[in-house]
Every structure is written in structure tokens, then in C-alpha cells.
Amino acid sequence: MDGGRAAASWKKCTRAAQVLELVLEKPGSSWAGLPSDRLVSAAHAVARWHRYAKSTGTARAGRDTGKDAEWLKAASLLVSRTAELQPSSLAAVCWAFASTSTGVFLPRVMESAIAKVHEQAAADLGRLAWSAVELVDVATARNALHCILEAMARKMASHPVHSLQILDIAQVAWSMARLTVRSDTAVALRQAAICKLSTCSTCDSRHLSNLAWSFVKLSCADEPLLKHLAARAVDTVGTLHPFGPQELSNTLWAFAAATHAHTMRDADVWGCLNQLFASAQSMPGSLSGQHLANILWAAARLGPLGPLGPLGPGGSQGRQPQPGTLSNVFLVLGQALVRGRVVELAPQQLAAIVWACAAAGGASTQNKRSGGYRDPELLAALEGKMACRLTEMTPRAFANVLWGFATLAFLSESPHARARLYAAAVSHSAEMSAQEFAITAWSLGTLQAVVHLQALASLAATASTAQLPSSSATNEVANLVWGLSHAGLSAGLSAGLSESIPSPLLEMIHGSIEGLAHQAAHGEPIDLRGLSMLARGLLKLSLRDAFHGLLDHALVSVPELSPDLASAFLVGATELGDAQHDCERRVWAHLGLGDGGGEGGEGGEGGEGGEGGEGVQKWPSRVGREAELLRFVQRFASRGDAQAVLSMVEAFCKSRKLWLKVAGSEKAQVLEQVLETLRPNSVLEVGCYVGFSAIRLGAAVRNWGGRVVSLEMDPVFALISREMVAHAGLSEVVDVRVGHSELILSRLPAKSFDMCFFDQRGNRFLEDLEQLERMGKLSRKAVVVADNVLKPGAPAFLWHVCSKSQTWRTLIVELRDFGTCGVLDWMSVSQRGATRGEPPRGCDGSIPQAIQHLAWQADDMRWRSIDYHVAPEEWTEFAEYMKTSLKSAGLEAELRDIRDLPLMSCWLETAPDRDTQTSENDPRQWGLAD
Numbered sequence: 001m002d003g004g005r006a007a008a009s010w011k012k013c014t015r016a017a018q019v020l021e022l023v024l025e026k027p028g029s030s031w032a033g034l035p036s037d038r039l040v041s042a043a044h045a046v047a048r049w050h051r052y053a054k055s056t057g058t059a060r061a062g063r064d065t066g067k068d069a070e071w072l073k074a075a076s077l078l079v080s081r082t083a084e085l086q087p088s089s090l091a092a093v094c095w096a097f098a099s100t101s102t103g104v105f106l107p108r109v110m111e112s113a114i115a116k117v118h119e120q121a122a123a124d125l126g127r128l129a130w131s132a133v134e135l136v137d138v139a140t141a142r143n144a145l146h147c148i149l150e151a152m153a154r155k156m157a158s159h160p161v162h163s164l165q166i167l168d169i170a171q172v173a174w175s176m177a178r179l180t181v182r183s184d185t186a187v188a189l190r191q192a193a194i195c196k197l198s199t200c201s202t203c204d205s206r207h208l209s210n211l212a213w214s215f216v217k218l219s220c221a222d223e224p225l226l227k228h229l230a231a232r233a234v235d236t237v238g239t240l241h242p243f244g245p246q247e248l249s250n251t252l253w254a255f256a257a258a259t260h261a262h263t264m265r266d267a268d269v270w271g272c273l274n275q276l277f278a279s280a281q282s283m284p285g286s287l288s289g290q291h292l293a294n295i296l297w298a299a300a301r302l303g304p305l306g307p308l309g310p311l312g313p314g315g316s317q318g319r320q321p322q323p324g325t326l327s328n329v330f331l332v333l334g335q336a337l338v339r340g341r342v343v344e345l346a347p348q349q350l351a352a353i354v355w356a357c358a359a360a361g362g363a364s365t366q367n368k369r370s371g372g373y374r375d376p377e378l379l380a381a382l383e384g385k386m387a388c389r390l391t392e393m394t395p396r397a398f399a400n401v402l403w404g405f406a407t408l409a410f411l412s413e414s415p416h417a418r419a420r421l422y423a424a425a426v427s428h429s430a431e432m433s434a435q436e437f438a439i440t441a442w443s444l445g446t447l448q449a450v451v452h453l454q455a456l457a458s459l460a461a462t463a464s465t466a467q468l469p470s471s472s473a474t475n476e477v478a479n480l481v482w483g484l485s486h487a488g489l490s491a492g493l494s495a496g497l498s499e500s501i502p503s504p505l506l507e508m509i510h511g512s513i514e515g516l517a518h519q520a521a522h523g524e525p526i527d528l529r530g531l532s533m534l535a536r537g538l539l540k541l542s543l544r545d546a547f548h549g550l551l552d553h554a555l556v557s558v559p560e561l562s563p564d565l566a567s568a569f570l571v572g573a574t575e576l577g578d579a580q581h582d583c584e585r586r587v588w589a590h591l592g593l594g595d596g597g598g599e600g601g602e603g604g605e606g607g608e609g610g611e612g613g614e615g616v617q618k619w620p621s622r623v624g625r626e627a628e629l630l631r632f633v634q635r636f637a638s639r640g641d642a643q644a645v646l647s648m649v650e651a652f653c654k655s656r657k658l659w660l661k662v663a664g665s666e667k668a669q670v671l672e673q674v675l676e677t678l679r680p681n682s683v684l685e686v687g688c689y690v691g692f693s694a695i696r697l698g699a700a701v702r703n704w705g706g707r708v709v710s711l712e713m714d715p716v717f718a719l720i721s722r723e724m725v726a727h728a729g730l731s732e733v734v735d736v737r738v739g740h741s742e743l744i745l746s747r748l749p750a751k752s753f754d755m756c757f758f759d760q761r762g763n764r765f766l767e768d769l770e771q772l773e774r775m776g777k778l779s780r781k782a783v784v785v786a787d788n789v790l791k792p793g794a795p796a797f798l799w800h801v802c803s804k805s806q807t808w809r810t811l812i813v814e815l816r817d818f819g820t821c822g823v824l825d826w827m828s829v830s831q832r833g834a835t836r837g838e839p840p841r842g843c844d845g846s847i848p849q850a851i852q853h854l855a856w857q858a859d860d861m862r863w864r865s866i867d868y869h870v871a872p873e874e875w876t877e878f879a880e881y882m883k884t885s886l887k888s889a890g891l892e893a894e895l896r897d898i899r900d901l902p903l904m905s906c907w908l909e910t911a912p913d914r915d916t917q918t919s920e921n922d923p924r925q926w927g928l929a930d
């Protein structure tokens with residue numbers, strides 16, 4: 001408690017203290033001789049003293065009034081005299097009993113007080129309501145409160161609202177919220193509160209926080225109430241009654257939980273919340289674990305557009321965040337937790353904090369994007385505490401914790417601890433709601449907890465229909481299906497898994513697909529991310545009918561397919577090979593893009609005719625500059641001249657001062673060097689974009705009869721690439737395939753690759769590499785070249801190929817990125833089949849925490865660069881941070897001068913050992929024209 005308030009309370013309590021000493025400590029005091037009104041005053045004084053001692057935490061009284069023999073004597077005397085007491089005395093005695101833990105006497109006096117409820121003044125009704133909460137029997141408490149509310153309603157109807165005090169309103173509303181009593185009186189009370197708040201000059205912070213908390217709990221905190229509360233709260237900050245820890249925690253919780261606060265975005269309300277967060281940051285040591293949990297939850301829930309603004313880059317680059325920012329709230333309060341408060345947390349509070357950390361940047365179960373506050377020390381502390389309380393966690397807490405850990409990509413370093421948490425979550429899944437069940441499936445899939453996912457899948461087989469998502473909840477169905485499908489994929493089981501899908505789940509999937517038409521007809525928003533997850537999940541589970549149904553319905557109901565969804569459809573359409581449904585053509589037509597050029601075909605004839613000419617493709621506006629690039633190339637590079645196409649792409653970037661995400665300049669030299677040295681016959685590229693590097697790879701391997709497969713998840717880019725490749729005269733060498741690597745790697749023709757170029761999202765590098773290895777799609781001495789392994793980075797992949805796996809030998813080359821004002825970057829060149837020395841000690845196969853953290857930061861930065869503009873200086877700072885952090889993990893560039901590149905030829909073992917010589921150059925294996 002702060003000094004100001006303590007002093008004020010002290011003054012009020014001086015008399016109470018005197019009475020206490022006089023009455024309770026005087027030996028031989030005779031209660032029986034006191035008249036009833038004196039007894040009531042004494043009870044009042046004792047209660048006041050008790051409350052004061054409790055709230056200040058001072059045990060000055062050194063006594064627990066609830067057990068004090070003298071007080072108990074007085075209390076029982078009061079009970080025996082209830083018939084003599086006036087209504088207001090009855091209310092005072094109830095209040096005294098409720099305040100002094102002498103609840104055993106409360107029911108009788110309350111009964112008498114309720115019998116005279118209509119004679120009570122408004123202030124007494126407030127006290128009575130407050131006291132009713134202390135009744136042990138909840139039904140009796142609710143009945144009493146209903147009587148009090150009725151009396152209050154009458155009072156409000158017959159008296160001017162001004163006659164009520166804020167305290168009376170707050171007490172009644174608080175009691176309703178605590179006892180979950182719903183009544184129309186709540187609305188009248190809210191109006192009375194608004195009226196009082198608009199006229200009173202200062203308010204006690206306790207009343208404000210109680211009003212906010214209670215009306216939000218009663219679901220009737222409307223916009224005017226929140227605005228008035230915020231205005232009074234701002235006046236209160238800095239007065240004798242500033243917000244203490246409990247008031248801060250309750251008020252911030254209430255504003256975050258009130259749906260209006262999210263939509264109204266009122267500058268005054270935001271200003272008030274900002275001040276309250278600042279107060280919380282100024283007193284981390286006074287906040288209990290519960291307060292910290294509430295405040296962090298509120299900070300996350302108010303979202304990146306909230307009073308504290310978006311989660312800044314501070315956390316992701318090891319910078320100290322600015323005061324008054326969301327990152328700083330998490331930093332300051334997170335440190336308070338790590339420094340000892342975690343031990344106080346109940347399981348639900350632990351779960352709320354993990355959830356808050358993950359949701360802080362705007363991630364939700366619908367949207368896993370950048371952000372989140374990922375402090376490994378805090379997460380490890382929370383996880384450690386949770387490990388001791390697993391049996392007390394509710395199913396909801398498990399779902400929240402797993403979602404948080406999956407979103408923050410936090411895997412405990414102890415496989416044992418991890419497995420215990422997952423197993424406990426699965427064992428509680430039978431009691432989970434549909435939403436929790438679906439989120440748990442998604443989380444276990446993301447965390448790659450294959451064994452536990454399989455256990456969950458078998459539980460889904462016996463789950464009650466109530467537990468499976470309703471078919472209208474597309475997002476939940478998608479989370480569930482995608483999560484389950486991930487178990488199959490990771491375990492290499494995808495085919496045949498469809499048989500183990502329980503029929504209620506199948507019905508639900510079909511129901512949700514059929515619901516699309518209804519959603520579209522009623523103008524309800526369609527969750528495209530959910531649909532693409534569902535499409536990928538169905539494909540991986542080989543649920544052909546459902547996939548077909550989804551495709552058919554989506555083509556009718558979704559006006560614009562997202563690239564992700566369209567590419568999943570195209571992968572599936574090719575696989576279904578269903579001429580009758582003509583799926584592939586319909587998807588391309590839906591994208592407004594002719595027939596998509598077919599597999600490895602020449603693509604649509606491009607731009608010789610110039611803008612608007614016949615046969616010219618009309619590209620979607622989102623690919624404006626890529627379409628312009630294609631027209632530029634078609635216009636200025638001679639057809640069939642691959643080198644000219646490459647030069648024109650670079651010229652286009654220079655002339656337009658544009659940065660295109662292509663591996664040009666020094667990065668191109670690394671590719672050339674590997675190609676020349678290794679002369680690979682079969683090359684796989686993941687991430688084709690506009691085909692720039694695919695053309696470079698194709699032009700090289702054509703010299704020795706090799707082939708290139710290049711994967712692109714965005715169908716429109718894939719089509720542009722095909723046109724670029726065709727213009728370069730390489731359609732017979734380069735096969736551009738549409739699809740996300742997650743889906744398409746397993747669908748590539750049965751052959752192995754001598755060289756791979758990874759240029760997709762860095763955090764997929766490792767997953768894709770492991771999948772290729774599992775499927776035996778790499779030749780024995782295959783080389784994997786990976787781009788952007790410093791900026792934004794691919795730490796988990798680097799750690800795997802440099803430190804963990806014994807089968808890879810890696811050279812890291814430091815160079816300048818193409819077109820970003822020369823920001824530093826790394827490319828890695830890893831060769832398979834070369835054994836290195838002993839594995840690092842203690843290496844049990846799990847990714848070290850420091851690497852996991854860097855991987856998450858890399859992903860965060862990548863998303864930020866997609867969502868917002870990231871300036872070159874910020875990239876430079878990030879690259880430096882990554883470099884230092886990777887160095888601490890033992891990962892460093894060995895080749896720093898691009899002129900030393902020829903040295904690579906000594907390092908690479910040439911003439912890769914090929915496993916499948918026979919089939920490699922059969923064009924039919926590649927889906928290319930003969």
C-alpha cells in the first residue's frame with residue numbers, strides 16, 4: 001500500500017484503534033452491560049481496524065479478530081439481540097461480520113436484515129450486498145442479493161439518482177458480478193454510475209476499479225461507461241487515492257475484457273490505459289503473481305493497435321525497448337515474474353501468461369503472424385512451474401499453454417519435460433471443448449509432437465460429437481484436420497490414414513465444406529487461411545472426396561482465392577487427375593489466368609504484342625511489378641537468350657531502383673561456382689518467385705544435359721516464372737511446379753537430386769531438408785545451397801548442417817545482399833556424405849534454446865518485413881545482431897571475400913555419387929515435354 005493512502009486510512013482508523021484497544025484489550029471488559037447501539041459501534045470499529053490491518057499488511061494489531069475471544073463474545077451477543085436492532089444497524093453488523101471472518105454469525109443477522117430490506121437506506125443496501133458475498137451458502141447469498149436488488153430498483157425508481165453514492169453502486173454491482181447474478185437492475189445501476197461519474201470531481205480508485213471490473217463481468221460495460229471511468233481514472237492518478245496493484249490489475253483486466261474497448265479506439269481511453277500501464281511498470285515489485293498475470297493478459301488482449309502500440313523490434317534484436325511500449329511492459333513485468341513471482345502463480349495464471357506472451361504481437365488462433373514476446377528465460381520459468389502443477393491444470397489451460405508454446409516455437413530443452421506436458425494435455429483432451437480440442441491438435445502438429453498427435457487422433461475417433469467442432473466453425477475444423485494430418489506426414493504415414501479418421505469427424509468436415517455456400521450467401525467473412533489449412537490437411541490425409549468437395553464449393557463461394565489456397569488446390573487437382581471435374585483448369589480460370597500453361601509447358605504467349613494485345617495475360621494487380629518485369633524482359637531480351645533475360649532482370653531492378661527478392665550479383669556467383677564445380681544433373685529449387693535463379697540454374701545444367709525442378713507456392717508467380725523460363729528458351733530444362741514444399745516434395749517424380757537451392761522461408765529449410773532425406777531424394781554427395789541464412793536467417797537449419805548432423809559439411813559465405821543497399825548476408829553450401837568429427841557433447845538431437853530463439857526472431861523479422869517496411873539500417877542492425885548471436889552458438893562465416901569463391905572447388909567433392917542414374921534424364925520423370 002502506498003504512503004498516501006496508508007496515511008489517510010490511518011487517520012480514519014485511529015478512532016477504531018482506540019476503541020479496539022479500549023474494548024478488546026481491557027481486561028474484564030463487560031460486553032453484556034453495553035447497550036446495543038454501543039455494541040454496534042464497537043463491532044464497526046473492530047471491523048474497520050481489521051480491514052485496515054489487512055489492507056496495510058501491518059499486523060500492528062497482532063491479532064486475528066476472527067479468532068479473538070473478546071470479539072467473538074461481542075459478536076454472539078449481537079446475534080442474540082438482532083430483534084432489537086434498527087435496519088441500518090443490522091446492515092452495519094452484517095458488514096462487520098463479513099469483514100472480520102466471523103461468517104458463522106452472518107446468516108442469522110443477514111436474515112433479519114433482509115426481512116427489513118425495504119427500510120434500508122441505499123448505503124445500507126450497498127453494505128448488505130457486499131456482505132452477502134461472504135455467506136457460505138451460495139444459494140442463500142443469491143436469494144439475499146435478489147431481495148437487495150429489488151429494494152435497490154425501487155429506490156432508484158422513487159429517488160433521484162444523485163442520492164446514490166458511487167460506493168453504493170460499486171458495492172451492489174460488485175456483489176452481482178461475484179455471485180453471477182443477472183438482473184435488469186444492472187442496467188439501471190450502470191446508468192446511475194454514468195450519471196455520478198459525470199458529476200463527481202474525484203473518485204476513489206477502488207470504486208473505479210470495482211465498477212469497471214463488475215460491469216464488464218456482468219457484460220454490460222458500454223462505451224459511455226468506459227469513457228467516464230477512463231476520464232475519472234486519469235483524474236485519480238497522482239491523487240491521494242492513486243491506483244494500487246489490485247486496482248490496476250482489475251481495471252486493466254476489465255478494459256481488455258470489454259469488447260467495446262477494442263472497437264472504440266478512443267484517444268482518451270487509450271491515454272488513460274497508457275497511464276495505468278505506466279503505473280504498473282513503476283511498481284513491479286508490489287505486484288503479485290495474479291496482478292502480473294492480469295496486466296500481461298490485458299496488454300496482449302488490447303492488441304498491437306492498443307494503447308501501447310505494436311510490439312516493437314526491441315525484443316527481437318536484443319535492444320532495450322522504449323518505455324511506454326508493449327515490449328517494455330512485457331520486459332519489466334516478465335522480469336518481475338522471473339525474479340520470483342512465478343512461484344505464486346496458479347496453473348490458470350501460468351497459462352494466461354504463456355497465452356499473453358504469444359498473443360502480444362497480434363497472433364490468434366486464426367492468424368499466426370509475427371510478434372509475440374518470446375523471452376526464453378520467462379518461458380522456461382513458466383514451464384518449470386507448470387511441470388509441478390500439471391495435475392491441477394484445466395483442459396483450457398492446457399490448450400492455451402500449447403497454443404502459446406507452438407506460436408512462440410518454444411520447445412523445452414528437456415525432451416522428458418516436453419513429453420510430460422504433451423501427454424498430460426492429451427489425457428485431458430476428453431474434457432476439452434471443441435475449440436480447445438482443435439487448438440490442441442494444431443499446436444501438437446506445429447510442435448511436431450507426432451506420437452502425441454497420434455494419441456489425439458485416436459481419441460478423436462471416440463470423441464463425442466459435442467467435442468468435435470461444429471461444422472460451421474471452419475477455422476476449428478481446419479485446425480483439427482491440419483494438426484492431425486501433420487502427424488501422418490511427419491511419421492511418413494500419409495497414405496492410408498484416411499481409414500483411421502472417425503466418421504463423426506468426416507461428417508463434420510463435409511458439413512463445414514457445405515457450410516461455405518451458406519456463409520457466402522449471408523455475406524459472412526470466409527477465413528481463407530483456415531480454408532488453405534483445411535485443403536492441405538485433406539490432401540495429406542488423402543481424403544479425396546472431401547478435398548474435391550472443398551474445391552468445388554470454394555470455387556463457387558470464394559470470390560478471390562489466396563495464393564496458399566489456390567496452390568493447395570492446384571497440387572490436389574494435379575494429383576486427382578480428374579478429367580471429369582477439370583479441376584486444374586477451373587482453378588486457373590478462377591484466378592483469371594487462362595490454363596496456367598500446364599506442367600512444364602510453354603506458358604501463355606507473352607508480350608511481343610505489347611500491352612493489351614491479343615493473348616496478353618491480364619495479371620492480378622498484387623503482382624504489378626513482377627508483371628511489369630515480365631513485360632520488360634519480353635520486350636528487351638532476345639527470345640531464347642537466357643543470359644539476356646538475366647541481365648534484363650538486373651537492369652530492371654537498377655533502372656526502377658527496385659528491390660526484388662532474387663539471388664543476383666554476389667549470390668549468383670556462389671550458385672555459378674557450385675554449378676561449375678559440381679556439374680549437377682538434377683537440381684531442385686524451392687522458391688522460384690519470377691524464375692530468375694531457375695533460369696541461371698537451367699542455363700548452366702543445359703550444358704551437360706541436366707534438369708531443374710523449381711517449386712513456387714504462389715500460382716501467379718509460378719505462371720510468371722514459366723513465361724520467363726519460356727522466354728529464356730529453357731522450358732525443356734526447367735520445370736516450374738506450383739505448390740508449397742510441405743505438400744509437393746512428397747509428390748515429386750521418384751528421383752534424387754544432386755543439388756538443391758533453398759530460397760523459401762528460412763524456417764522451412766530444416767523441415768524440407770529432413771523430408772528430402774527421409775524420402776531418399778538426395779544423392780549421396782548432394783549439395784544444398786541455402787540463401788538468406790543470416791538475414792532474416794535460418795538458424796535451426798544452420799545448426800543442423802554445421803553442428804548436429806554428421807552427414808553434412810558446410811561452408812558459410814559472407815556476401816552482400818542483392819539490391820538492399822548491400823546489407824550483409826550469408827549463403828551456406830553444405831555437402832552431404834562427408835563425415836565430420838565427433839558430435840558436440842550433450843547433443844541429444846533437440847534444438848538448443850538459443851537456436852530456437854534465433855529461429856523465432858528470424859521468422860518474426862521476416863513477417864515484419866512483409867507487414868511493414870523495414871528500412872535498410874534496420875536490416876543492417878538485424879544482420880549484425882544475428883551474426884553476433886550465431887557466433888555465440890559457434891556458427892561463423894568462413895569465406896568472407898567473394899574473390900575467394902574459386903576455393904570452393906577444392907572444398908567441394910565433385911562428381912556427385914548418383915543413386916538413380918537410370919531414371920534421371922528421362923524427361924517423362926520430370927513432367928517435361930519430350
Ligand SMILES: C[S@@+](CC[C@H](N)C(=O)[O-])C[C@H]1O[C@@H](n2cnc3c(N)ncnc32)[C@H](O)[C@@H]1O
Pocket residue numbers: 661662663664686687688689690691692693694711712713714717739740741742759760761764
Ligand atoms: C526469395 S524468393 C525466391 C527467389 C528466387 N529463388 C530467385 O533468386 O530468383 C522466395 C519465393 O519462395 C516462395 N516460397 C516461399 N515458401 C515456399 C515454400 N515452402 N514452397 C514453395 N515456394 C515457397 C515465395 O512465394 C517466393 O516467391
